[in-house]
Amino acid sequence: MARQGKRGRLPGIVDVANRAKVSPATVSRYFNDPDIVRYRTRERIRHAVEELGYVRNRAVRSMVGGATGSIGLVIPTIDNAIFSEMLQTFSSALATHGRTMLIAAHGYDLAREAVLVHSLSEQRVDALALVGLEHRPETLVQIERQGIPAAMLWNYRPGGDWPCIGFDNELAGRMAAEHLLALGHRDILFATGEERSNDRAAGRRKGALEAARRAGLAVPDGRRIACPYDIRMSKETIARNLEDGGRPTAVFAGNDVIAQGAMFAAASLGVRVPDDLSIIGIGDFRGSDAFEPGLTTVRIPARRIGQLAADALVEMIDWPEADFHHEHCCPLELIVRGTCNAPGRLLRSAPGGNA
Amino acid sequence: MARQGKRGRLPGIVDVANRAKVSPATVSRYFNDPDIVRYRTRERIRHAVEELGYVRNRAVRSMVGGATGSIGLVIPTIDNAIFSEMLQTFSSALATHGRTMLIAAHGYDLAREAVLVHSLSEQRVDALALVGLEHRPETLVQIERQGIPAAMLWNYRPGGDWPCIGFDNELAGRMAAEHLLALGHRDILFATGEERSNDRAAGRRKGALEAARRAGLAVPDGRRIACPYDIRMSKETIARNLEDGGRPTAVFAGNDVIAQGAMFAAASLGVRVPDDLSIIGIGDFRGSDAFEPGLTTVRIPARRIGQLAADALVEMIDWPEADFHHEHCCPLELIVRGTCNAPGRLLRSAPGGNA
DNA sequence: AACTCCTTTGCAAACGATTTCATTCCAGGC
DNA sequence: GCCTGGAATGAAATCGTTTGCAAAGGAGTT
Secondary structure, eight states: OOOOOOOOOOOOHHHHHHHHTSOHHHHHHHHHOGGGSOHHHHHHHHHHHHHHTOOOOHHHHGGGTOOOSEEEEEESOSSSSTTHHHHHHHHHHHHHTTOEEEEEEOSSOHHHHHHHHHHHHHTTOSEEEEESSOOOHHHHHHHHHHTOOEEEESOOOTTOSSOEEEOOHHHHHHHHHHHHHHHTOOSEEEEEEOOTTOHHHHHHHHHHHHHHHHTTOOOOGGGEEEEOSOHHHHHHHHHHHHHHSOOOSEEEESSHHHHHHHHHHHHHHTOOTTTTOEEEEEEOOTTTTTSSSOOEEEEOOHHHHHHHHHHHHHHHHHOTTSOOOOEEEOOOEEEOOSSOOOOOSSOOOOTTSOO | OOOOOOOOOOOOHHHHHHHHTSOHHHHHHHHHOGGGSOHHHHHHHHHHHHHHTOOOOHHHHGGGTOOOOEEEEEESOSSSSTTHHHHHHHHHHHHHTTOEEEEEEOSSOHHHHHHHHHHHHHTTOSEEEEESSOOOHHHHHHHHHHTOOEEEESOOOTTOSSOEEEOOHHHHHHHHHHHHHHHTOOSEEEEEEOOTTOHHHHHHHHHHHHHHHHTTOOOOGGGEEEEOSOHHHHHHHHHHHHHHSOOOSEEEESSHHHHHHHHHHHHHHTOOTTTTOEEEEEEOOTTGGGSSSOOEEEEOOHHHHHHHHHHHHHHHHHOTTSOOOOEEEOOOEEEOOSSOOOOOSSOOOOTTSOO
16 A cells, blocks of 8 residues: 555644643754753653654744755756765765755756746745856846855856855866876867856866967867767767867867766777877766776866855854855866877877868 | 845735735735736736745745645765766656755665654655665654655565655666676676665665576675775776686676776776676666767666656645555666677686686 | 742744635626 | 626634743752
8 A cells, every 4th residue: 555645733842842741932942952941841842752753844943034954056967977076065064064955957057047046045945055156147136135145166256246165167177278288289179068058168168278379279160169068978079070070189178077978989989098099177076087097187176165165055044144255266186197198299180181 | 245145034925915905815826826816916916026026935835734845855875877867857857846856865874864854854845755665664654654745766666565666676687687697608796786775786686696596507705796886996896806706707787887897997907898708787877878888788767767756746745635556667678788798718717716 | 038040931922824714896687 | 776696805813933021940048
C-alpha cells in the first residue's frame, strides 16, 4: 500500500505547551533560547515534544519578523561539473549554520533568472546568492525592494553595488593564454563559452584575447569559436574545427568542460596531446587531474567561494545593521600538468590556410 | 557601498488592498483564483501590486492549511555527475508546476539524512523525495508522522511501503556483467561503490556477482574491490589493482564515474582499451559518450526518473485523498560503444597470480 | 517576616495571509 | 418598479509562532 500524505492536524506549540503544563511562550523560548528556561521545565518540554512528535514550523517565524532559515542560490545550471563543488561546499557550510539551501537553475537565461528570484522572494529566503554580476534590472530591483541580503558569486569586480565573492575572470583568461604564449604558441584556437547571459565567459575570452594582442598575435575569426558547456558537444565542435581549419598548435578552452571535450576531440582524430596539440582549461574541476595526460588548467577556488559566500550571507542575515564590505577576490593558480608543451619545431601554415 | 538587506516593513496584502480600495480577501482571490474577481477590480489590484512591489508570502499559507510550494529533495551528493541530470530535470519539472526545490545532501550518511529530513519538515515542504530505499527508521517515522507525501528514487522494489521511482539495480549489475560474460571474459575485476548507506551499489554488486556465479565463474576476493565515487580516486585504486593483482581482461565498474577512473587508469599504465582491457560502466552519465573510445555502459534513465518523481509528488500533493500507486520501474538499456571487446586469445594467468 | 533582586513564566497582542459566511451589486425578467 | 439569482466583494475568524510586558517564583539579606 502506498502511503499517502494526509496531513491531519499536526501537533502545534500549544499542544506541546498543554502537555508539558507550560505556556506556549515557554515552549517557544525552549527552542529559540533554551538557556533562559529552567532545567526542570526544559525536561518536561523535551518529553512532550518527543511524545507528540512536534516539529516546529519555521515558515511561521518569517511572519513575526523572524527568519525562515532558508537561503536561495540561483545558478545557471546544476547539470554540470562547473558549479558542483561550489554548490556542495555552499550547501554544507549553510548546514553548519543551521540553514537550508533553496536552489534554482535558470539555464543561462537571465529573464528566467528574474522569475526565479521572484519565486524565491515569495518563499521569503533570508538571503540570496546569484552567479555572475550581470543581471536584469528587474532582478536587482526585486532584491533591493525586498531588502534581501544578497551576494554575487563567481565573478569579481571591485567597487560594485553588491557584495561579490569570486575571482577575476579576465585574469583567468589571461593566465591561461599567457601560459600558452610563453610556451611559444602562435596559432591558438580560442574555444570559449557562449557569452549571452554569461559575463564569466565573456571576461575570460576578453582576457585571453588581450593577452594575445599584447603578445603581438593576430587572432583571425576562424580561431575564435563558441562552445556549449558540454563535453560531447564541445568535442564535436572542436573536432570539426581541427579537421577543417588547419591545425592550430594549441587550444585555449574557456573552461575545463570544453578542455575535456578538446582532449577527446584530439584523441578521436589521432592528434597527440601535448606533442601535436597543447590544451589548457580553466576551472580545475573534479576529475581534470585524472585525465591522461593530466589537464593543465587555471584552478578556480570553487570550494573557497562556496564557503566564503555561505559565511558572508549568514553574517549579513545575523547582523543586518552592520555594514560589511564583502568583496572577495579569490586567488587563481595555474596548475601545470601534462597537456601543454612548446609547439613542435615544424612551423605550421598560417591560421586559416590549409596545411 | 555594499548594499545590506535591511528588511524594513514590506508591503503586505493589506497595503495592496487599501491602495486598490478593495478588501484583503479580494486581493487574496486575485492571486489564487483570478477568474472570480471582476476585470476592473483585477486591474486596480494589478496596479497596486506593481506600485508597491508586493510579493506575497507563501510561508504564511502553510499556516492556514495551504502549501508552501517547496518540495524537498534529499540526495547523497551533489558534488558529482551521478545525480546531476536527475536533479536538473526534477528541478525544472517542479518549476513547471510552480514549485521550488529545497535540496539537501547527506554525503552517503543515513544518520545525517534523518537530520536533513527533520530540517526539511520544519520548513514544511509539501513533499519529499529521497534517494534509495534504505533509510533509518526515525527518518521514515518522521515522514509518516508529519504526513508528508514522499517518494523514494533511484531504486526500485515492488510492493514496498513507499512510492518508488527508479530502476532495478540488481538488473543493472546483471546486464553489465552479462555483457562482459557474453563476450567471453572469465577474469573480471568487479569495482563497485562503497555499500555502506548505499543500497544502489549493493544491489548492482549483487546482480553482477550473481551473473558471474550463474556463468560458473568463481570471483576471488582480489577481484572485488570497493571504489569511491570519484574519478581520481577510482583511477588510483584501479591502477594499483591492475599493477599488483595480475591483469584481468575486463573491469566491471559499479557506475560510470568508476568506469571513467578505470579508463584513465588503463591509459596511465599503457593498457589499451578495449584491446587489452574491456571496461563497462553503469549510468551513461553526461560525457560518457564523449570518451575515446566511447564508454560501453548501462543507461540509467535519469531524466525520466526526475520527471516522473516531480509529477508523482505534485500529484500526491494536489490530490491528497487519492490513492495513487506510484511504483515506476524505469527500463534500462545496454549502450554498446567502444570499450568492450572479446578478450584476447592469449589466456591470462589465473587471477591472483602474476603475469 | 519583610524586603530586594534576579530568574522564570504567563498573558495577550501581534504577524500576513486564507476562507467561510454574509452581504452587496447588478442585470434581466416580469 | 419590483423581484430574483448569480456574481463579486467584504468582515471577521483562523492558522502557529514570537515577544513585550507584567506577574510570579525563589533565593539571599536584613
